[in-house]
Amino acid sequence: MAVVEVNLGKDSYNIHIGAGILSELGQLMRQFAFTAKALVVSDENVGAIYGAVVVETLRQAGFSPRLVCVKPGETAKAYETAMTLYTAAIEEGLDRRSPIVALGGGVVGDLAGFVAATYLRGVPFIQVPTSLLAQVDSSVGGKVAINHPLGKNLIGAFYQPQLVVIDTAVLATLPRRELYAGLAEVIKYGLIADRDFFHYINEKSNAILAMDNNVLTAIISRSCRIKADIVEQDARESALRMVLNFGHTIAHAIEAGTGFAQFNHGEAVAIGMRGAALVSHYMGIAEPEVVENVCGTIRRFHLPLSVAGCSAAKLHSYLLHDKKVIGGKINWILLRSVGEVQVHSDVPEQIVSRVLAEIT
Numbered sequence: 388m389a390v391v392e393v394n395l396g397k398d399s400y401n402i403h404i405g406a407g408i409l410s411e412l413g414q415l416m417r418q419f420a421f422t423a424k425a426l427v428v429s430d431e432n433v434g435a436i437y438g439a440v441v442v443e444t445l446r447q448a449g450f451s452p453r454l455v456c457v458k459p460g461e462t463a464k465a466y467e468t469a470m471t472l473y474t475a476a477i478e479e480g481l482d483r484r485s486p487i488v489a490l491g492g493g494v495v496g497d498l499a500g501f502v503a504a505t506y507l508r509g510v511p512f513i514q515v516p517t518s519l520l521a522q523v524d525s526s527v528g529g530k531v532a533i534n535h536p537l538g539k540n541l542i543g544a545f546y547q548p549q550l551v552v553i554d555t556a557v558l559a560t561l562p563r564r565e566l567y568a569g570l571a572e573v574i575k576y577g578l579i580a581d582r583d584f585f586h587y588i589n590e591k592s593n594a595i596l597a598m599d600n601n602v603l604t605a606i607i608s609r610s611c612r613i614k615a616d617i618v619e620q621d622a623r624e625s626a627l628r629m630v631l632n633f634g635h636t637i638a639h640a641i642e643a644g645t646g647f648a649q650f651n652h653g654e655a656v657a658i659g660m661r662g663a664a665l666v667s668h669y670m671g672i673a674e675p676e677v678v679e680n681v682c683g684t685i686r687r688f689h690l691p692l693s694v695a696g697c698s699a700a701k702l703h704s705y706l707l708h709d710k711k712v713i714g715g716k717i718n719w720i721l722l723r724s725v726g727e728v729q730v731h732s733d734v735p736e737q738i739v740s741r742v743l744a745e746i747t
């Protein structure tokens with residue numbers, strides 16, 4: 388089992404990565420002074436496959452778990468679903484040392500984390516990510532949130548988990564479309580921070596798409612390390628952490644503008660990264676080869692490059708809900724070259740409109 392340490396002072400935690408380690412979750416949780424009652428939050432897909440294993444490992448470690456499964460999909464990241472989880476926590480009698488365990492993809496992680504951050508003003512939170520996207524990104528770094536119809540992740544908190552347990556074997560049941568979605572965030576890490584990693588994922592694309600466990604474990608470990616390095620320097624996104632949002636200004640507009648139903652998050656990020664690369668080029672920051680490199684890699688991993696069914700004008704109206712808007716100006720994360728990004732708040736409206744027209 389590999390361990391990636393996230394060093395955040397009193398909020399530090401370990402990410403355990405290995406094939407088949409789901410059944411060790413209970414033992415790993417025994418190191419903390421938790422009380423016995425535990426709420427395991429999952430969705431109906433993941434809960435049906437892995438809920439029983441998790442309940443059993445927690446029971447064997449002396450916990451009394453209750454499994455609650457929400458509807459799968461982005462629309463579960465909502466106030467109403469959070470309320471049903473608060474009700475379950477209250478009915479079950481969870482106290483301030485009772486853990487909430489997120490067993491699922493990023494939707495379950497963000498939702499359960501939001502409930503953990505707010506129930507009794509904060510109870511222990513454990514991430515057990517089961518999608519590739521959640522294993523490489525959403526389970527690390529402590530961003531938890533629910534959506535608002537007007538925008539993505541608008542209600543949330545920074546709330547770090549105490550433990551992250553990544554069982555790579557669960558990826559065997561992940562639908563192909565969700566594998567590709569996770570790869571969008573993996574491509575993002577290469578683009579923002581690690582040119583060699585970007586070349587590695589391109590070189591290993593066949594092994595990745597064939598779900599070779601060694602290669603997948605390597606990209607999960609490297610992705611977690613890249614994210615942890617950034618979060619360790621700027622946990623609350625006052626500056627540096629914004630780079631993790633590369634492609635997300637347009638992605639979040641796509642998700643909200645299409646009612647959180649047409650594209651999954653990774654697909655929206657793929658289109659958003661193409662958009663950000665185009666903005667970088669039209670700003671004179673990136674050479675055309677950089678845009679080609681971004682698009683070629685997105686295509687290689689079967690991800691979309693454009694939006695159908697949402698006008699440029701509609702997307703534009705959602706851009707200003709981006710959390711990186713300060714004083715009415717969007718902080719754009721732009722690409723200079725592969726592995727090198729810059730933040731710009733001076734992107735002219737004409738360039739934004741041109742790019743939105745190009746991607747729709």
Ligand SMILES: NC(=O)c1ccc[n+]([C@@H]2O[C@H](COP(=O)([O-])OP(=O)(O)OC[C@H]3O[C@@H](n4cnc5c(N)ncnc54)[C@H](O)[C@@H]3O)[C@@H](O)[C@H]2O)c1
Nearest residue numbers: 432459492493494517518520524525530557560561565652
């Ligand atoms: N907090 C963060 O830092 C952060 C980072 C990136 C993304 N996110 C959020 O994460 C969410 C997207 O996460 P996601 O892509 O995991 O989507 P998801 O949680 O909807 O999971 C995708 C689908 O795969 C299924 N699934 C998950 N694991 C499975 C498995 N092992 N076997 C079978 N089916 C499985 C789920 O049931 C779901 O239908 C978005 O809401 C996004 O905003 C948050």
Ligand SMILES: O=C(O)C(=O)C[C@@H](O)[C@H](O)[C@H](O)COP(=O)(O)O
Nearest residue numbers: 524528530539540628631632635710
């Ligand atoms: O962890 C971060 O910081 C990120 O930006 C990671 C993103 O991949 C993720 O989608 C995140 O939820 C976006 O956050 P938001 O603050 O833009 O809502």
Ligand SMILES: [Zn+2]
Nearest residue numbers: 572635652656
């Ligand atoms: Zn993301």
